[in-house]
Amino acid sequence: MLDFDLLRSKLPEHVAKPDPDRFMSDNWLSLDFETTVIDKGDAHNEKNDTVLACWEHADRKMSYAWGGCYEQPALVEAVEKADFLVAHNAKFELKWLQRMGVDISDKLVFDTMIGEYVLGGNQYAFSQLSLENSCQRRWNTGKDKLISTMYKAGVCSNEIPDWMLLKYCIKDVKLTTDLFLAQREELRKTKRLPVMYTRCLATPVLADIERNGMMLDPDGIVAYTEEKEAEYVRAEENMERLTDGINISSPPQLQAHIYDKLGFEEKKDRRGNPIRTAKGARKSDKDTVAALKAKTPEQREFLTAYKHQKALYNELTKYLRKFKECCEEDGGLLTAEFNQTGTRTHRLASNGKKYKTQFQNFPRAYKNKFKARNEGWLVGEGDGAQLEFRVAGHLGRDKQVRYDLDNNVDIHKFTASKLNNCTPEEVTGAQRQAAKADTFKPLYGGQSGSKAQVRYYEAFREKYSGVTAAQKQWINEVLMTKKLVTEWGLTYYWPDTKQDRSGYIKNTTSICNYPVQALATAEIIPVALVYFYHYIKAAGLQMFIVNTIHDSIICELPPEEEAVFHELCRQCLIHEAGGYLDTMYDIDFTIPLGCGVKAAPLWSEGEETVYED
Secondary structure, three states, rough: OOOHEEEEEOOOOHHHOOOOHHHHOOOEEEEEEEOOHHHHHHOOOOOOOOOEEEEEEEOOOHHHHHHHHOOOOOHHHHHHHHHHHEOOOOOHHHHHHOOOOOOOHHHHEEEHHHHHHHHHOOOOOHHHOOOHHHHHHHHHHOOHHHHHHHHHHOOHHHHHHHHHHHHHHHHHHHOOOHHEEEHHHHHOOOHHHHHHHHHHHHHHHHHHOEEEEEEEEEHHHHHHHHHHHHHHHHHHHHHHHHHHOOOOOOOOHHHHHHHHHOOOOEOOOOOOOEEEEOOEEEEEOOHHHHHOOOOOOOHHHHHHHHHHHHHHHHHHHHHHHHHHHOOOOOOEEOOOOEOOOOOOOOOEEEEOOOOOHHHHOOHHHHHEEEEOOOOOOOEEEEOOOOOOHHHHHHHHHHHHHHHHHHHOOHHHHHHHHHHHOOOOOOOOOHHHHHHHHOOOHHHOOOOOOOHHHHHHHHHHHHHHHHHHHHHHHHHHHHHHHOOEEEEOOEEEEEEOOOEEOOOOOOOHHHHHHHHHHHHHHHHHHHHHHHHHHHHHHHOEEEEEEEEOOOEEEEEEEHHHHHHHHHHHHHHHHHHHHHHHHHHHHHHHOOOOEEEEEEEOOOOOOOOOOOEOO
């Protein structure tokens, strides 16, 4: 058994006693590096090195040092003396500091890219959050255009004249400092400093986790890929038979086949006019074809074959061929970068590195194709049980959600009973499994679909009236003010929200979705991840985190630490997350949190144990 009181005393103070007022300290250090540019200068690529480091203290005194990452003692000393570090896209600098021998796990950062993101809510895409764009929005000033152009053209830092590079780096640090000071005051005045603190707590953790990657099971991947390649060949042969050998990649040939020969009706707009391309051609893109309504046996056979072939092609090109290549070239170690500013909702995103396969949405069928890299170890996963449902119940102060959780009511059976027009007792296992895809759609504003789906959505809204009332309140607030201030302080903006003649309010889906998704996966899970990471280090455990996916934490661990893994999941996903909401946001969470935990030689296999608060 772990003694969490003892372990908490070993955590960095800013983690053990989180307080956003730490950012009001004047003992900060603003920094920036110029590096070689392989893989965009990523410190995890050993072929890269630093060329120049510049840093600025709160007294606005500027320092700099030329040289590689092992030639920066003055910078390391300054970093260790600061209360927190300031940088734009701070994860980049943190990974370089780690290369220099700095223990980044005990560092607090203020990331000005995240600061702009938090202040913007859902207004800015990732490309709008660069230092250049952020400063242009505020002061109509930006970075050195010449050096930026040289970087974009592939020129390396060590090929740029020293005086030009130094001027460029110093300006970047000064801009970052100015942006930090402006953001800090705005975040304080608008009471969003706690949200900023939460985001920045996760930054060093994610920087460290990125080094680990996930390990594919080469035997499983090769066999599964070959099976799918053979299936794809058969699917192509079947399509060739059904279409008399036309080239379905040719729009004119496909259009003639589906509309003229098979007699499909074109999709129409509300006025009954065919929806066509800008040039007036009949549409034949994959989404349009997949959405066509089949009325004859021939049409149904074609659509089934078409969708099957496209799904296999997507599976092979997006995942499996890349996985197989990774196994052949890199022994199966797949890596990605986490993006803290890449979604409108504020949940994490990720970008695949060498093989361009991001880590956030692996199809369930591939999970058991991942293993631990150490012989005999396990892959463990802890996830927030029905997390978004619980969050919605809290936000709506919904007594029925609380009752169903307290009494272990199977909500998927309720879904299946409405979809199949039967009682919950009559629902089969297959019906329950099929219903899962629809269960929580009403939480995200789901209203349209088949008659059975609409019937279920109406039943859900009626049953969980507290959630429904909260969502209506959010919609009305946005309709009047064009923004929504969440319970934890983050503000979302929908300036184009309006009601049409039919009564439909634009942006309804995102207004219903964002608060639920954000509190669950942008607040609760990152907080659990942070404490999980720090407790591992404090306890001196061998296990390590390899990924976090929306509502889960994935680790590799030796079998003798399996019981401890369960303890950590329960402590962090339930108790630490709930306590942090109270401490940081003064939120007394009204719905008990829960978590599901499993560990096995392959990811997502094994028996799950569910823990409740």
